[in-house]
Each structure stands twice: as structure tokens, then as C-alpha cells.
Amino acid sequence: MVPTLLASGSAAEGDIGAYLPAAIALALGGFIAALLIGLVTAIGTVKEKSHYKRMPYEAGSIPVGSARRRVNVQFYIVALLFIAFDLETIFLFIWAPVARELGVYGLLAMGVFLLLLILGLVYEWKKGALQWSPRTAPEGDEA
Numbered sequence: 851m852v853p854t855l856l857a858s859g860s861a862a863e864g865d866i867g868a869y870l871p872a873a874i875a876l877a878l879g880g881f882i883a884a885l886l887i888g889l890v891t892a893i894g895t896v897k898e899k900s901h902y903k904r905m906p907y908e909a910g911s912i913p914v915g916s917a918r919r920r921v922n923v924q925f926y927i928v929a930l931l932f933i934a935f936d937l938e939t940i941f942l943f944i945w946a947p948v949a950r951e952l953g954v955y956g957l958l959a960m961g962v963f964l965l966l967l968i969l970g971l972v973y974e975w976k977k978g979a980l981q982w983s984p985r986t987a988p989e990g991d992e993a
Contacts (some may be wrong), residue, residue, distance in 0.1 A: 927979050938967050 904948075945952075945960050974980060 852866060924982060931974060935967070935971070938963075 908968075941963065942960075945956065949956055
């Protein structure tokens with residue numbers, strides 16, 4: 851018997867038959883997951899791992915030093931700036947196909963957006979966030 855649904859899209863009160871397809875899908879998914887895990891356990895062979903297999907993989911090179919060493923904060927700043935400017939660039943790709951439909955208002959809005967983006971870049975540049983080497987004082991400006 852197929853459950854009848856009301857016009858609102860919900861099942862009749864007390865009718866749990868509407869949940870039967872979801873229950874079957876859940877049970878089938880659980881069965882398949884358990885079956886695959888069982889097959890991998892039964893068929894797979896456990897091999898003794900060598901010293902090199904137990905080492906962490908890092909682009910094919912052997913790790914040197916501790917993984918808990920301090921990292922220059924400049925890497926994090928550049929990563930955050932990249933994400934910020936990359937996400938803002940995506941807005942240009944969204945805007946471009948509808949630019950003609952938006953007309954002058956869309957052009958002005960994107961102009962303001964780009965102006966703020968450029969001002970943000972200039973600000974980060976002036977603050978030295980884009981420099982990799984430490985800032986050195988010019989000669990005669992030692993204070």
C-alpha cells in the first residue's frame with residue numbers, strides 16, 4: 851500500500867508508512883557499508899610495514915626536524931590574504947555574465963567593490979604584509 855500524502859506534502863497523522871522508503875534506504879546503506887568493511891577485512895592481507903612506510907609522507911622527501919617547530923607567521927598572513935583576495939575575485943566571475951542586465955547600478959556597485967579591494971591591497975602593501983624579508987631601516991634612519 852502506497853501512503854497517501856496530504857496536499858501540504860506531509861503524511862496523514864499516525865501514518866508511519868511514509869517513512870518506509872527512508873528506512874529502507876538507511877538499512878540498505880548500512881548493510882552495504884558493513885558488507886564492504888567485512889570484505890576488506892576478510893580479503894585484505896596485513897603486511898609488516900617497513901620503517902620507511904611508517905614515516906609521514908611529505909612530497910616524497912624524508913622529513914627533517916620536528917613537526918612541532920615554529921613557523922614564520924608570514925606564511926599564515928599570506929595564506930589569509932590569498933584566500934581573502936581569491937574569494938573577492940570570485941565575485942567578479944559571478945558579476946560578469948549579468949553585468950549588462952544590471953546596467954549602471956551594477957557597474958557602480960562593482961566599481962565601489964573594486965575600489966575597496968584595491969584600497970585593501972594598498973593598505974596591506976604599506977603595512978608590509980606582502981614582504982618576505984624583514985623590513986630594514988634606510989641608512990641614517992636608525993632610531
